């Protein structure tokens with residue numbers, strides 16, 4: 119991205135973002151609510167096209183009208199509209215076929231991936247009957263079924279149990295070792311700290327930090343990523359806010 123700038127009406131939500139990402143990197147993509155993370159991801163996915171600046175993916179300017187680069191991208195959105203009337207099998211094979219995979223191949227892959235995620239019992243059930251974690255597994259499988267080179271994950275572990283979290287973390291490490299590039303957006307700093315090779319912090323539409331966790335710590339920032347996040351975003355009021363909030367909760371309601 120070069121000088122990426124985006125306005126929604128009169129509001130500037132991204133201001134001159136410059137970013138170069140390499141193959142095999144797991145990028146912890148973090149920032150306060152409303153910082154502009156989803157907006158940058160949507161621009162890279164081609165879902166928002168009226169922006170200023172340049173965005174190139176796989177060496178190609180995404181504004182050149184050729185959208186074939188999207189075939190090499192996988193995406194787990196924070197909130198997804200799954201077609202819940204479909205069964206897991208129908209949904210995953212539908213997504214796979216949209217990416218141009220042969221039906222027999224997508225079915226074989228889907229069956230095996232569902233089995234590895236421990237949801238084979240509900241493979242033929244409608245997604246509407248699934249728990250949150252089961253839906254999340256369907257989303258993760260769908261994002262990977264076409265073996266993408268670039269992955270955008272927004273709170274991908276949401277709703278997953280502790281065992282499944284371990285499996286997904288291992289999958290991401292393995293994919294990155296195989297040269298896949300992963301944008302990992304999350305507000306769970308402990309996980310971002312552990313899995314990211316590089317952490318990028320966006321605040322108020324600007325890039326305010328970029329480096330490995332160790333590099334961020336060396337730059338006079340102490341403690342965990344959560345504490346570094348607090349320092350970089352100038353936030354130290356959590357206790358005062360919590361106290362005031364509880365005092366409002368406790369006000370008489372009669």
Ligand SMILES: Nc1ncnc2c1ncn2[C@@H]1O[C@H](COP(=O)(O)OP(=O)(O)OP(=O)(O)O)[C@@H](O)[C@H]1O
Pocket residue numbers: 126131149150151152153154155156157158
């Ligand atoms: N379609 C839209 N129309 C107008 N404003 C928008 C639109 N989409 C996003 N915004 C604004 O752009 C800013 C950045 O939003 P964005 O969703 O990119 O933030 P985010 O970093 O992903 O936040 P979160 O962590 O809460 O998901 C916010 O001020 C938001 O209100």
